Amino acid sequence: MDPPVVTPYVLTVDADVRDLRAADRLLHTLAAELALPEGVFGCTHLVRGDRPRVACSLALPTEPLLRTAQERLTAGGHAVSPGAPDAVGRAVLYPGVSSLTGTLTIADLLSRSAIDRVTVLGSPGPPAPDTRLVTGGHVRPQWQNDKLVLTTMPAVGGTLVPFEVADPTPCCADH
Template structure:
């Protein structure tokens, strides 16, 4: 099942913090993603002002199932903080309509694995230190290691993960984008600029 939340978060640092807090309300979560939500537009069928929300980041969490208590905690938090909440099973949509639309998009991308940046994923704890592309695929469950700008990546290419990897979903596969670095190694394209309060979760 998929749980998606849109709080209108401005960037990935805040979105990862939200992910971490939501994971504290859930058990058995396997995957957590952040999703880029385009700027909203006025909804001619609604009396609410939808134009004020710019591009922002929502989150989705995948887990086998949710207990009644977990759903109750999520609903309570959404009510308290005026969040957009979408739960796939049971089907629940709650919150301001413009945030619910963002949560719907995050839910669809997470369910289809068509887009989204992975904050938690199976095998993540193995994606540390220096690993070859083959080892990242075999140990960390990353489907593809891809070099940006045509940078070649072979099975024995060494990736210095710097203990921070954020693969992305693309066409149902998890893809880690890498770039050249000093010393003849590759490093993740997204470097760790997150605040330590979130990067260590």
């Protein structure tokens, strides 16, 4: 495992969560309990090694908010540490996420949210700005080289959909 990435106003919450859905729920719960503002980034991070799990990071806008969050999370029994576990978190909470519902163009997605870039699996270049994206209400970009990047895949009718779906079918579900 790489050493933690220490960035001002970022903390990691390690609640011994084992899957992404539970980590997503935890981030939403923490954001509500802490009354975090809209501009907060909340990410999940896969932690490998002898105890695989999903840790969560929160990037907060101010040092006082960081201190308050850290105190309240620690008092609530959460394991909290400074910085992020790595630099490639999967964003669950980020500016504009609540406006990414239904079908919108790539240009709209980029202008409404903190997402910096969109890629398409199997495509050498970015999609055209007027390409339609069917979000399914589940848009989980990942940090890549300090940019928030959404990976998509082609779908019906020339549209795109996020690569990650909200409720994936487990491998071998019909066995």
